[in-house]
Amino acid sequence: xxxxxxxxxxxLNQEVNHMYQSLLNxxxxxxxxxxxxxxKTSALMEKSRELTAxxxxxxxxxIIFTSGASESNSAAIKxxxxxxxxxxxxxxxxxxxxxxxxxxxxxxxxxxxxxxxxISVDASGNLDLKxxxxxxxxxxxLITMMYVNNEVGMVFPIEKVYQMIQKIxxxxxxxxxMVQALGKMPIDLTHVDLASFSAHKIYGLKGSGxxxxxxxxxxVPLINGGQQEHQLRGGTSNTATHTMFAKTLxxxxxxxxxxxxxxxxxxxxxxxxxxxxxxxxxxTPSEHVSPYILNFSCVGYKPEVIxxxxxxYECYVSTKSTCSSHKSDISRTLQAMGIRxxxxxxAIRISFSHHTTQDELDEFLFYLKKTLKTIKKxx
Ligand SMILES: Cc1ncc(COP(=O)(O)O)c(C=O)c1O
Numbered sequence: 001x002x003x004x005x006x007x008x009x010x011x012l013n014q015e016v017n018h019m020y021q022s023l024l025n026x027x028x029x030x031x032x033x034x035x036x037x038x039x040k041t042s043a044l045m046e047k048s049r050e051l052t053a054x055x056x057x058x059x060x061x062x063i064i065f066t067s068g069a070s071e072s073n074s075a076a077i078k079x080x081x082x083x084x085x086x087x088x089x090x091x092x093x094x095x096x097x098x099x100x101x102x103x104x105x106x107x108x109x110x111x112x113x114x115x116x117x118x119i120s121v122d123a124s125g126n127l128d129l130k131x132x133x134x135x136x137x138x139x140x141x142l143i144t145m146m147y148v149n150n151e152v153g154m155v156f157p158i159e160k161v162y163q164m165i166q167k168i169x170x171x172x173x174x175x176x177x178m179v180q181a182l183g184k185m186p187i188d189l190t191h192v193d194l195a196s197f198s199a200h201k202i203y204g205l206k207g208s209g210x211x212x213x214x215x216x217x218x219x220v221p222l223i224n225g226g227q228q229e230h231q232l233r234g235g236t237s238n239t240a241t242h243t244m245f246a247k248t249l250x251x252x253x254x255x256x257x258x259x260x261x262x263x264x265x266x267x268x269x270x271x272x273x274x275x276x277x278x279x280x281x282x283x284t285p286s287e288h289v290s291p292y293i294l295n296f297s298c299v300g301y302k303p304e305v306i307x308x309x310x311x312x313y314e315c316y317v318s319t320k321s322t323c324s325s326h327k328s329d330i331s332r333t334l335q336a337m338g339i340r341x342x343x344x345x346x347a348i349r350i351s352f353s354h355h356t357t358q359d360e361l362d363e364f365l366f367y368l369k370k371t372l373k374t375i376k377k378x379x
Contacts, residue, residue: 001314001315001316002313002314002315002316002360002363002364004315004316004317004350004351004352004356004360004364005316005317005318005349005350005351006201006292006351006352006353006356007180007201007292007293007318007349007351008318009200009201009206010200010201010202010203010204010353011203012203012204012205013203013204013248013251015247015251016203016204016205016244016247016248016251019244019247020205020240020241020244023044023239023240023243023244024240027040027041027044027240027243028041029041030236030237031045031228031236031237031239032226032227032228032236032237041239042237042239044239044243045065045237045239045242045243046060047243047246048242048243048244048245048246048247049063049065049242049246050246051246051249051250052210052245052246052249055246055249055250055253056187056189056249057188057189057190058214061215061230062213062214062215063210063212064210064211064212064213064229064230064233065208065209065210065229065233065237065238065241065245066209066210066211066229066233067207067208067238068198068199068200068206068207068208068209069098069100069177069179069196069197069198069201069209070098070100070209072196072197072198072210072211073098073100073101073104073144073177073196074100074104074222075211075219075221075222075232075233076144076175076195076196076211076213076219077091077101077104077105077108077144077175078104078108078220078222079219079220079221079222080141080142080173080175080193080217080219081108081112081114081141081142082112082219082220083219083220084141084142084173085114087139087141087171088137088138088139088140088141089114089115089139089141090114090115090116090117090137090140091105091108091114091116091117091140091141091142091143091144092116092117092119092132092135092136092140092142092144093105093116093117093118093119093143093144093145094119094120094121094127094145094146094156094336095118095119095120095121095332095333095335095336096121096125096146096149096151096152096154096332096336096337097144097145097177098146098150098177098179100177101144101145101177102332105118117135119131119132119135119145120336121154121336121337122337122338123285123337123338124285124287124288124337125149125154125284125285125288125289125337126288127145127156127157127161129157129160129161129164132161132164133164133168136164136165136168136169136172138169140169140172141171141172142173142174142175143165143172143173143174143175144174144175144176144177145158145161145175145176145177146176146177146178146179146180147176147177147178147180147181147187148178148179148180148181148184148185148290148292148293149180149293149333150179150293151293151295151331151333151334151349152283152285152295152333152334152337153180153284153289153290153291153292153294153295154284154285154288154289154290155181155185155288155289155290158174158176158191158192159188161174162191162192173193173194173217174191174192174193174194175192175193175194175195175196176194176195176196177195177196178195178196178197179196179197179198179201180201180290180292181290182197182198182201182202182249183201183202183203183249183252183253184256184259184260184263184292185256185260185290186256189212189214192212192214193213193214193216194211194212194213194214194217195212196209196210196212197210197211197212199241199244199248199249202248202249202252203248203251203252204244204245204248204249204252205241205244205248207238207241208241208242208244208245208248210245213232219232221233221234223235255354259354260291262354263291263352263353263354263356264291266291266352266356266358266361267291267292267294267352269358269361270294270350270364271286271294273361273365274294274296274365277368277369277372279298279299279300279301279372280297280298280299281296281297281299281343282294282295282296283295283296283297283334283337283339283343283344283347284296291352292351292352292353293350293351293352294349294350294351294352295334295347295348295349295350296347296348296350297343297344297345297346297347297348298346298348298368298372299342299343299346300342300346301346301372301375302346303319303345303346303347303348304319305375306348306368306371306372306375307319307348309371309374309375310364310367310368310371313363313367315363315364315367317348317349317350318348318349318350318351319347319348319349330344331344331347334347350364
């Protein structure tokens, strides 16, 4: 099997898997129970919170365990909007966000009467900082954006956005979706108020995530209930899953730089090879991008047909963000970059891991060329 869809999800690390299985059996008690079985379960989960905080250089009370980044994004954006709406009802985001951010903003606009500005990007995927600066208003309460784009791979200048906020209106909260950066590049939470993470993108469990929330930021909880997660997320804690987050993160952060360099070399190799194939256009810009993601188009071909043809050789790629894969419209990210419609329509995303080998890439290239020869172009 040649798996080139690590942005969508990753296989489970076997160490994580084994420990998780034993936790499920041995630590099943409710973490809020007062007897020793519950206290032991709770202690393990709190240890995970401490270690996660340590690895991210923040405080344990700033770590909220969630069911994944979609929940973290929704809780951060809506929770923040509801908390600070007496200061203003204006939110700024970008035109290329993951659907969990985009839909949260749309819901705040259409159901709760907030105003939302979507900042665009240029043809190279660079965020329009001038447009962002002009969009900031006295009633802006939140700026929410991603660090690494999940479809094309561009990296946004979070530090510059933070400085802009400090200069214009320091009360604005900055939320960053760091899902595609975690375990791939260094994370600095000093300048953000809220950040979202997901475990299954870093060889961890599905249904596991973290929301980082600075102590100086408050949120209205979206799930009401008990005292769990500092009263921000009611419901019996998913202790085994939350306990595994720290180990997953620790493993993902090992040899970060080495893995980055290795994946960069793979990325250069495949870029070079793809450029030589007629009808292929690379959509991922060459600068300010993550080496882990490469988006390209086989112009004139239907990407779903290529995806399924490659699948016959056990070669797995994706057409766009997996969360939007059942919709037939063009990717919002490629559209925002102003990519020609026929190119955007035929986009394919491949994504790599430090487990990916050059042999796998060669095999993929072989099958891709074979596929392009055998399937028909769309007129
Ligand atoms: C940038 C980004 N944000 C959020 C998510 C949602 O993550 P989860 O599957 O943990 O809800 C994803 C996953 O596709 C993503 O790539």
